[in-house]
Amino acid sequence: xxxxxxxxxxxxxxxxxxxxxxxxxxxxxxxxxxxxxxxxxxxxxxxxxxxxxxxxxxxxxxxxxxxxxxxxxxxxxxxxxxxxxxxxxxxxxxxxxxxxxxxxxxxxxxxxxxx
Amino acid sequence: xxxxxxxxxxxxxxxxxxxxxxxxxxxxxxxxxxxxxxxxxxxxxxxxxxxxxxxxxxxxxxxxxxxxxxxxxxxxxxxxxxxxxxxxxxxxxxxxxxxxxxxxxxxxxxxxxxxxx
Numbered sequence: 001x002x003x004x005x006x007x008x009x010x011x012x013x014x015x016x017x018x019x020x021x022x023x024x025x026x027x028x029x030x031x032x033x034x035x036x037x038x039x040x041x042x043x044x045x046x047x048x049x050x051x052x053x054x055x056x057x058x059x060x061x062x063x064x065x066x067x068x069x070x071x072x073x074x075x076x077x078x079x080x081x082x083x084x085x086x087x088x089x090x091x092x093x094x095x096x097x098x099x100x101x102x103x104x105x106x107x108x109x110x111x112x113x114x115x
Numbered sequence: 116x117x118x119x120x121x122x123x124x125x126x127x128x129x130x131x132x133x134x135x136x137x138x139x140x141x142x143x144x145x146x147x148x149x150x151x152x153x154x155x156x157x158x159x160x161x162x163x164x165x166x167x168x169x170x171x172x173x174x175x176x177x178x179x180x181x182x183x184x185x186x187x188x189x190x191x192x193x194x195x196x197x198x199x200x201x202x203x204x205x206x207x208x209x210x211x212x213x214x215x216x217x218x219x220x221x222x223x224x225x226x227x228x229x230x231x232x
Contacts, residue, residue: 036223043119043205043223089158102148102171103221105158 002027006090006106013113019077021109023064023090026071031094033057033066033073034103038087047075047088080113087111117142119208119224127230133194136227140187140208146170147189148221149181152203161204164189165211193229201231 007022025031032051036044048057053068062077073090090106120139128134140147149161160173164183181191187208193200207221 041225043121043225044207045223046220091158102160102163102173103150103158104160107157 002031002092002094002104004090004092004104004106006088006109009087009108009110011109011111013080013111015082015113015115016079017113019075019080019084019111021075021088021090021111023073023075023106024071025073025090025092027092027094027104029094031092033064034091034093035062035064035073035075036089036091036105038089038108040086044089080111082113082115085111085113119206119222121204121206121224121227123227124225125228125230127232128196129232130196130198132196133192134196134229135190135192136204136206136229138189138191138206138208138224140189140206141222144208144210144222145187146209146211146219147183147187148207148209149189149191150205150207151175152205152226153201158205161191196231198231201229203228 003026005024034049035047037047038044048059050057050066053066056065064073064075087108087110089108091103093103122137146165148163150158152158162172162181163170167183178194183189203226205223205226207223209219209221
């Protein structure tokens, strides 16, 4: 079956530090990969996505590259801000998974950015 | 354009009761999915509805059910509540038409926080 593994949190960084949140996956077929962000008291928002190998998703300074050879989709940002403090979820969706639109999520990584 | 609206925002119930949660998708969206979020199990897919039909169901007991109305609004019901049903229940909507289903963007509501005492 499909699964997503994320690094344990919380990740605590100072403002302007470099961010990496690791994500690896197991999936049948050729999944699409996503990063979602959840701010306190809110639902999930799509941050970025990649639909095929070597694609790079990017948004708001965040980037992630779909690496099929290492089954990874690590999230990076060059300079984090306090406003980036949130929980980040890596997810995948595969045509062969349960429900064509059903997402399989990682456990989430809490990011805390200190001024 | 209004986002996905979930009501109520908070709910407190006792064991054995039943509960109904509501989700209004973005106007024009025909697909609605439900997810359960708990600290222990993370985010798990419950079910998906499209055009009033359940298309897919996750690995949850029959106490969890749902439906979708002709206006695409959806409800989910949990009967005979257990303590372990305490969770944030998230609804997500998508267009549900055209393109690759795996690439379709999901829009999430803020969720209903259910506490079972």
